[in-house]
């Protein structure tokens with residue numbers, strides 16, 4: 001407990017609050033600009049079990065705002081969940097850190113959120129947010145929506161166990177995706193992501209320690225560049241498909257889109273048509289045997305990456321493949337069948 005003394009002495013938390021944090025499990029989904037700040041703060045604050053979930057690997061353009069990574073991680077294209085784990089275990093070795101290199105989908109989300117007391121959104125896409133909204137409503141897990149673009153950020157506590165509004169009460173999948181902007185086109189400031197992720201962790205600590213009267217209500221919107229900070233009250237929608245009708249359309253979909261462009265990069269991701277676990281070590285050996293010496297092959301936990309001179313290809317253990325600089329979706333799919341064949 002001594003390492004947390006500066007936090008325990010804070011009257012809002014105390015020894016009891018700290019004990020609650022140590023007994024909590026938090027799933028951080030997405031370890032980019034928001035998730036890397038959130039995971040860092042949760043780890044130092046002594047949340048006892050942190051699940052670090054991300055589908056992607058580190059690139060040099062991430063380093064401007066994703067504070068858990070360094071140039072070596074980008075050079076090696078290390079999976080973010082693994083790089084985050086490697087960094088954070090040296091920060092706090094007394095808690096459980098669990099890296100999960102996977103894309104959340106209807107098939108695996110139940111298992112990945114198992115025993116979680118709280119879920120933090122650090123995502124860059126709406127499809128997964130609506131999926132989280134459904135699964136958290138179904139299982140009564142609180143989650144904190146958080147998003148950033150340019151200098152604008154927003155956040156809201158979504159507490160299905162307290163009968164509060166859900167994400168679908170004020171956002172529809174159509175309005176979510178209609179924004180159509182990404183951090184590659186509109187940019188994103190590290191001060192903005194750092195600030196809103198800190199607000200998210202403050203709310204997380206209040207929720208986990210059951211500091212009910214301090215927990216924020218409504219949609220918090222902050223724009224650091226234009227000096228605008230406001231809270232918009234949100235009402236429960238009396239016709240909400242989730243809260244009222246319990247229609248879990250994202251959860252009941254058999255699979256998401258098979259080919260997706262990764263937000264903020266010129267990479268294309270292809271997902272397997274059914275759940276798989278690829279034997280990456282064997283694949284690395286076969287690749288080394290069947291390709292020339294110029295092909296660079298690197299094996300990481302949960303990921304294999306190689307560069308054949310034309311394309312840089314990341315193969316994940318869960319069957320996903322990310323292809324950098326693929327011309328189009330057809331080329332991405334043909335490379336997928338060439339190397340993974342599913």
Ligand SMILES: [Zn+2]
Pocket residue numbers: 165166167168169237240241242243244
């Ligand atoms: Zn709702």
